[in-house]
Amino acid sequence: MAKSSKGTKGGQGTPATVALTREGFEFTVHAYTHAPDAASYGEEAVAALGVPAERVFKTLLADVDGTLTVAVVPVAGRLDLKALAAAVGGKRAAMADPAAAERATGYVLGGISPLGQKRRHPTVVDESALTHPTIYISAGRRGLEIELPPTTLTHLTQAGTASIARA
Secondary structure, eight states, rough: OOOHHHHHHHSSSSHHHHHHHHHOEEEEEEOOOOOTOOOOHHHHHHHHHHGGGGGBBEEEEEETEEEEEEEEEEEEEEOHHHHHHHHOOOOOOEEHHHHHHHHSSSSOOOOOOSOOOOOOOOEEEGGGGGSSEEEEEEEETTTTTEOOOOHHHHHTTTTTEEOEEOO
């Protein structure tokens, strides 16, 4: 069962919600009980929230030519590493080491948010996000999602948009 809280407060106090509140953006926090044995964090969020998988986005980190880069793609798809590299002007991309991703963002796997990371990384949001009035992203903790307009996400992360997801 998912619980929601609306407004600029967010009420959950993660670095992601703090960043949104500090900047004065409206958002909604959706909490659900995380199952430690869940096979996929994203699919768990989709099921708990009862929203289409195309509106729930996962945050992945990749190493593009030696630079950690954030990719935000729908849970329903997979990251196209070649497309991500091209989107940031790089040549090669590989998924980042999970421990390096946690260190660089300050979040744990399954709870990495594109917002409120320890330091800013180049970020690319799959362009499909722009087709929805709001999308869901991790709030920085397993079992906690933020619903917000995709333009808020791209503004706060200074992200570019590109077709970086594939089915």
